[in-house]
Amino acid sequence: MTASTTFKSRGVTTTRLLRIAILFLVVSAIYIFRDIWLPTGSSYTSKPASTQAIHHIEPEGEPHHDDIKQTASESCFDAPGADNVLVMLKTGATELYQKLPTHFVTTFTCVPHFLIFSDLAQNFADYPIHDAIAPVSKHFREHHEDFELYRKLQQYQEEGQDMSKLKGDGGWNLDKWKFLPMLHQAFESAGDNIEWFVLMEADTSVSWTNLLQFLKTMDHTKGYYLGAQNVIGDTTFAHGGSGVIMSRRAADLLEQNRQKMGKVAYDEKWEELTSTSCCGDEIIARAFMEVGVPLTPAWPLIQGETVSSIDWKEEHWCTPAVTWHHVQPIEVDAMFQFQSEWVDDHGWDTPYLFRDVFAHFIERHISVNRTSWNNLSQDKRFVSSGLSATEDTADFNDLQPYEQEAVKSREACASACMQHAECVQWMFSPGRCYLGEVVRFGKSDEREALEEHWTSGWVHERIEAFAQKFKGCKVRWSG
Ligand SMILES: *[C@@H]1O[C@H](CO)[C@@H](O)[C@H](O)[C@H]1NC(C)=O
Ligand SMILES: CC(=O)N[C@H]1CO[C@H](CO)[C@@H](O)[C@@H]1O
Numbered sequence: 001m002t003a004s005t006t007f008k009s010r011g012v013t014t015t016r017l018l019r020i021a022i023l024f025l026v027v028s029a030i031y032i033f034r035d036i037w038l039p040t041g042s043s044y045t046s047k048p049a050s051t052q053a054i055h056h057i058e059p060e061g062e063p064h065h066d067d068i069k070q071t072a073s074e075s076c077f078d079a080p081g082a083d084n085v086l087v088m089l090k091t092g093a094t095e096l097y098q099k100l101p102t103h104f105v106t107t108f109t110c111v112p113h114f115l116i117f118s119d120l121a122q123n124f125a126d127y128p129i130h131d132a133i134a135p136v137s138k139h140f141r142e143h144h145e146d147f148e149l150y151r152k153l154q155q156y157q158e159e160g161q162d163m164s165k166l167k168g169d170g171g172w173n174l175d176k177w178k179f180l181p182m183l184h185q186a187f188e189s190a191g192d193n194i195e196w197f198v199l200m201e202a203d204t205s206v207s208w209t210n211l212l213q214f215l216k217t218m219d220h221t222k223g224y225y226l227g228a229q230n231v232i233g234d235t236t237f238a239h240g241g242s243g244v245i246m247s248r249r250a251a252d253l254l255e256q257n258r259q260k261m262g263k264v265a266y267d268e269k270w271e272e273l274t275s276t277s278c279c280g281d282e283i284i285a286r287a288f289m290e291v292g293v294p295l296t297p298a299w300p301l302i303q304g305e306t307v308s309s310i311d312w313k314e315e316h317w318c319t320p321a322v323t324w325h326h327v328q329p330i331e332v333d334a335m336f337q338f339q340s341e342w343v344d345d346h347g348w349d350t351p352y353l354f355r356d357v358f359a360h361f362i363e364r365h366i367s368v369n370r371t372s373w374n375n376l377s378q379d380k381r382f383v384s385s386g387l388s389a390t391e392d393t394a395d396f397n398d399l400q401p402y403e404q405e406a407v408k409s410r411e412a413c414a415s416a417c418m419q420h421a422e423c424v425q426w427m428f429s430p431g432r433c434y435l436g437e438v439v440r441f442g443k444s445d446e447r448e449a450l451e452e453h454w455t456s457g458w459v460h461e462r463i464e465a466f467a468q469k470f471k472g473c474k475v476r477w478s479g
Contacts, residue, residue: 076110076340079348081212084195084220086113088186090132090178090240091202093120093153094167099202100124102329106336110208113194117182119174120153120163130185132178137271144275146173179240179280180270180287184258187251195220197251199244205324205332206243209343210351214301214322215245217477223250223293225285228302232278236295237285242304243323244284253291298322300354301477306331307361309376312354312439318473320351334361351475355467362441366425366458369410372446375456377427377436380420382406382413384431406433410455417459424463427456439463 076082087108091100096118104127108114116124121131133141133150141147149170156163186197196215200206218224224247227238238244258266270287277283285295300315301322309326310316324335338360342352383389384407385396396404406416406428413433417423425436429452445453 082112086190086194087111087198088115089200090117092171093118093163102332106333107206115186119150132182135181136177149174176280179284187255195248197246201241203327204243205327205335207322207339209348210320210322213351220247221249225250225288225293226296226298228299228304229297232282235282235285237282238295240281241325242302250293257291308441308443312358316354317470318353319476321354321357367460369457371455372444372453373456374445374454375425375427375442376440377425377434379437380435382433387431407431414457425458427454429454
């Protein structure tokens with residue numbers, strides 16, 4: 001709307017004002033009565049109505065189509081399948097303010113249904129944060145040593161103190177108690193439209209487009225419990241931080257079993273098991289096993305590494321990248337921006353693969369050598385005899401002459417890499433030369449308190465040749 005059109009004539013201005021007034025009333029009504037009209041349960045947090053309303057307002061006057069280019073982030077809320085997924089984010093009160101805000105302004109702007117679970121009930125702006133631990137029996141909550149932090153958090157909340165000060169104070173012991181109670185709360189409150197449940201943590205990054213496309217490859221009426229496979233004792237479980245996916249059928253089987261046994265007896269049994277287990281994600285696997293739903297391995301789609309630490313090898317290259325773990329807020333944002341660009345260019349039915357992530361984030365950085373850089377090369381280690389070495393380092397005297405030479409300079413180390421046919425990257429610090437047979441980007445060690453910093457380099461032609469081998473490869477959806 002511009003001033004010139006407004007002052008054209010009185011008639012036009014009045015009609016316009018009327019239209020704006022009606023629009024305003026409609027939008028206000030939608031906002032005020034949204035709880036009645038929208039079928040979501042009260043435990044659901046959906047996108048704030050103020051931003052949702054933006055979708056309902058038509059641009060005033062002459063539409064300027066080039067000004068209102070629909071970007072991925074505007075349309076992502078309506079992405080196909082989005083309405084059938086409930087995302088649960090597990091966090092803790094000590095890290096909440098550091099890690100949660102980024103998710104709200106990135107991934108969660110696309111997620112119609114999500115629940116935040118923590119170890120303390122509170123609000124974060126307009127969003128309710130649920131206490132996952134509240135349903136745990138009183139005798140554990142009030143007396144068990146694992147719950148010391150839980151009790152302390154409540155005291156800090158009452159006293160209006162900053163909960164982040166309690167960081168590192170037994171958060172790990174408390175964490176395992178959140179898992180199963182949290183699933184029950186989500187499973188019980190989910191609307192009929194929910195076909196998939198996805199559990200993530202505050203340091204997990206989820207690709208919304210790849211996740212939705214991955215879910216489309218499976219049938220939610222079958223029992224699925226998926227994730228990055230890990231083993232403890234004789235339990236194979238989905239690693240929590242990498243992300244866990246559960247079908248509606250699996251959720252229903254679990255809840256039916258709990259009903260059948262009686263909720264109180266069931267919960268008591270699993271609390272006892274939790275008290276002796278190391279980890280909540282392992283407990284989930286056992287609870288699903290009990291109802292005949294074993295883990296379906298989903299690594300490497302579901303990933304425990306970051307873009308910097310992952311080994312860019314064959315298994316990954318043509319696989320869609322669904323999650324990352326141990327990510328910082330800046331990485332959550334970077335992946336979200338990448339996804340938005342990707343969807344703008346490719347729509348919602350083409351997944352991006354690890355190789356696309358590599359092309360976007362890594363390729364341009366590895367054409368140069370980097371000083372103060374630890375590239376995580378570790379397949380061959382040459383260490384001069386005077387220096388401390390790890391167990392798997394070969395005896396210096398057993399090395400080939402050029403390998404002994406490699407510990408003397410970065411040039412010699414780079415040249416040793418060229419002499420090993422499999423070597424694609426090297427890292428050197430005086431007295432040490434490590435070679436890598438798979439690309440890992442690594443990170444700056446400039447700020448680390450090291451006596452000697454590393455210099456790293458990559459063999460660009462060999463990496464290029466590796467990438468060429470998979471040109472035109474088929475998308476690998478199975479783990
Ligand atoms: C990296 O360093 C090695 C050893 O000094 C050298 O041979 C190579 O040319 C350098 N590569 C680039 C891209 O500068
Ligand atoms: C995987 C690996 O090689 N890690 C090493 C990276 O370099 C640091 C020193 O900068 C070592 O402490 C790590 O063991």
